[in-house]
Structure formats: C-alpha cells, structure tokens
Amino acid sequence: MTEARNRWEAVIGLETHVQLKTNSKIFTNASTTFGDDPNTHIDPVVCGLPGTLPVMNQTVLEYAVKAAMALNLKIAKHSKFDRKQYFYPDLPKNYQISQYDEPIAEEGWIEVEVAEKGKTTYLKKIGIERLHMEEDAGKLVHAGSDRLAGSTHSLVDYNRAGVALAEIVSKPDIRTGREAAEYASEIRRIMRYLEVSDGNMQEGSLRCDVNISVRQGPNAPFGTKVEIKNMNSFSAIQKACEYEIKRQINAYETNQSIVQETRLWDESKQLTKSMRSKEGASDYRYFPDPDLGPIEISDEQRELWRSELPELPCQKRHRYSEDLGLSQYDARVLTDEKSMADYFDAVIAEGTDPKIAANWITGDIAAYVNSNHLNYEKIPLKPIQLSEMIELIQSGKISGKIAKEILPELLKKGGSATALVEKRGLGMISDPEEIEKIILGILHSNPNEVEAFKAGKKKLQGFFIGQLMKATNGKADPKLANKILNEKLSS
C-alpha cells in the first residue's frame, strides 16, 4: 500500500489568456490603451447596444494565426465565432464572442526546458489542444468592502472589454509545478518574440488558469480536477500547483474526497482557497454569432504569415548550444528576452567568438542593463562597438582588466573602444624594449630579492611581476613580461 501511495502523480493542464497587442479592440475601433480613465475606450459596439455590428480586426487575425503557427498548431481552413452566454456585469452584452467548436487552430505542441536548482535540466514536449480568439471582459471594483462579499454595489470599467485575447489550452501533459511555470514562461517568451503581446502578468495581459488533479500512477484514471485562478507570476503558478498537489494527495490519503471546484491562489498566505464549486458543466448555450462571418485562411495567406515568423526561442536555444557550443545555461539566459538574443546575434555577426561575447553579455552588460532597467536596443554601446572591445583584448592591445575598467563608460556613452583606450592611455605595453627597461629598473632596486630568487626562491617571480604591473598601471603585456623577466633572471 505504502508503495502505491508513493506513486501519486499530478495531471496538470493550463489555460492561458494572452492579450493581443493591437491598437484597437477585436470587433471595433475603440482603443486598447491600458491605464486611462475608466470607460474612455467604450463605444456602442463595446457596450453591446442594439443595432451595432462587430467587425473583425485584421491584425487580430494575423497575430492569432502567427501565435498558433509558433505553437506548431494546425491552422483551420474554416473557422467561426460563437456567442457564449452568461450574466455578469463585466460582460456588457451578456454574452462573450468566442470560438467554440471551430477554433482558428488545433493540435500543436511546444518544447520546454525544465530547469530547477539542484536538479538535472531536461527537455519536455507539451501538447497544445487549441488556440482560439475571443474578447476580454471589463473590470469590476467592488464598493463598500474590499471583497465581493460585503460590498454594497460594484463599479464597472469597460476599457478592457472587447480587447482581443488568444486563449491557449494545453493538453494535460504537465506533471509538476515547475513544468507548469516553465510552460507558462515559454508561452510568454514566444508571444514576446512574435511581438503579438507584451505578456505583462502584473497588468493582466497574460493570465493563466491551472486545471489540476492527482492519480496513483501514470495508468490510473484521472482524479477529480480543480481549477486554480489568480496567479500573477510564474513562481505563483509553481507554488499554487505544488500546494494543490499536496492538498489533494493528503485528502485522498485521509479518506476525504476532492470536489470539483474553482480555487483562488492567495499570494499572501501561500495557499489555495475555495471560491465556488462547479457542479456539472456550466450551461453557456453556445451558438454561432450571426453578426460575424466565418474566417477562411487561404494557403497563400498562411504561408506569407509563416514566412514572417522570427527565429523562436527554442530554435535559438538549440542553435546557441549545438552550433555555437554555448552551455545550456548561457543559451537559456541569452534567449530569455529577444532583445538580448538579437544583441548577441549582432555581436557574433561581426565575427566575435560566441563564448567570449556570451560571457560579456550575460555578465557585466546584463548586470548594467538590468540594474538600470534598460533595453538592449537602446543601450549606447552598439554590438559592433562591443565586438571592437573584445577584439582589442584578443589581439593583446588591452587586458581583460582594462576592458572591465573602460566598459562602464562605453555602456553609458558608446563609441569606439580603441579611441577610448588611446584617449586614456590605457593601451597595453607590448614593446619588448620598453618592458625590458622597466624590468631592469625593478631588478636594480631590489637586489635582495634577486639574490633570493637566484638562490632558489622561485616564488619571487610573482613579486617581480607585481612590481612591474604597479609600475605600468597593469598595462604591461603579461606574457611578454614573464618571458623577459625569466631571461633577465637566468642571465
């Protein structure tokens, strides 16, 4: 029995709502701008007044199809919109225009790299059931109390109502909280690479709901599933799943049952709590929206959009680790944000060694960009200029130490590293005669050490080099200096 209990496994699926970054809403010209005064971006279509006609935004269609292609989904030849009926004040029409049985795309997958501290990183393919287009709802503020319970009335802002969403439904292929978080962050990364969404979880432009159950082993039937909402970070997704897995296993092991319900993640208390129980499926009475014609994507249109897709994060990770020989870790860090990967690509396009470029970019440059909240596209140090600095180190004109010294100014002002080195007189001394002259001077002023060295105290080599570096402000070419020093000491 105990053995069987140890074989509990979780079955997790994610529903991700991605707000598409268009100028106007999905079915009308009202703006999608976030953060303006309440109800600034409303019009008769948003409010669902009688006699209005919704018209599909062409860019929403383009973004949805591109997102679907990046998730390896099959694009439907024929697709339509349906009305999903329910009453709630955030939904002005009492129905949401969505897609029910003919979504724009079905049957896809993404590859996720699952990395966790102290554990082996592995790749996992996670299936995607479908992607469909729909409109977002408005926002409610409950008055008279900070919660719905106890409020005397509610205030409604429809600025968000009608903003285009792509809903992405995964297959129940996810097994751990970490996998769920990695899946969600890969979806966000892909959407940002495509530039179809900003994926901002705090502002709600990327929202994830988790469906989760546990069962005893991979062949057992699915257990009762619970839906979790209200997670606004990837770490919250991971923690909510981990909490829920423990709660469900514990319930089964103490002979309690799990009810099918929606639970909310409470970030401050780090637990999930029951919101409402779902007895049977809700009755949304879907039917085709008579206001909107069907969507048919021609082969030509589909292939044109496919040709516009950028290199995706997973393709970049493979290229960096397999073709360029970077570590899995560096490949992951460099590809997290497209702007960083683009910067790196631009540097190596100048012929710079990928590993050296990766070290500088993931090290000093990333630290500067992150601590100053900058964007790689906007930092003054252009990729070609970083490439020039690395070239100076490799050709022996400056040391790595000097490079670190000039980097802050280059990052702030940009410009040529060669010119800066010259201006500040930081170039490496690689003239043998000059180095010889300085070495002779040092040997002359330290006769005791020279005696000791010659008597066998070879450790003093370091002392002489130290003196030399002090005398030249670290600018002497170390290889050349060692060679000359050895010659002088053995003569």
Add this chain to the structure above:
Amino acid sequence: MTKITPQDVKKVASLARLDLQDGEIDAYTDQLEKILRYVAHLQEIDTENIPATTRAVEVTNVTRDDIAQLSPLKDKLLELSPHSEGRFFRVPKILSD
C-alpha cells in the same frame, strides 16, 4: 420529438434571468411546445447529404484595419446608463457568480 416540460421552461427562464410566476410557467410551456412543433416540420426534410450551414450569406473574412479611434459617444453611453458614479457604471450588489 421530445416534449417541453415545465422544468425545461424554469431552467431556460433561470438561465435568461426571467422571473416567471407559476401561472406563466404553464402558459409558456404550452406556447413553446407549439412553436417547437411548428418548427419541427423542418425535420421532415432529408438533409443527409447537405453540409451544415451557420449563415445564409456566403461572405468570409470581413475585416477592418487596426486603427484606434476615440468614440464621440463615450460620455453619452455613460449618461444613458441607469446609474453611474464618476466615470464608472454603477451596478447593484452582485450576489454570486
């Protein structure tokens, strides 16, 4: 054809947020039954080899360009609502989801 029952009418009324009285339930059960029986004549047609149609007009991909505009009616819409507070629409207490 399945018969419409008072239970069906109660369910539909509750989904549509219609507050029906007992006497009305029987009346609507009877009326709905008649309407459905009338429409059921369509079921006599053989549709075996006819593909499903969701629309009568053959138009696809009616789309518009992605241009944002401020609606001249945004303030009027707020004025039209029964209750508002500042720039918000105000709705009664929400009882449950």
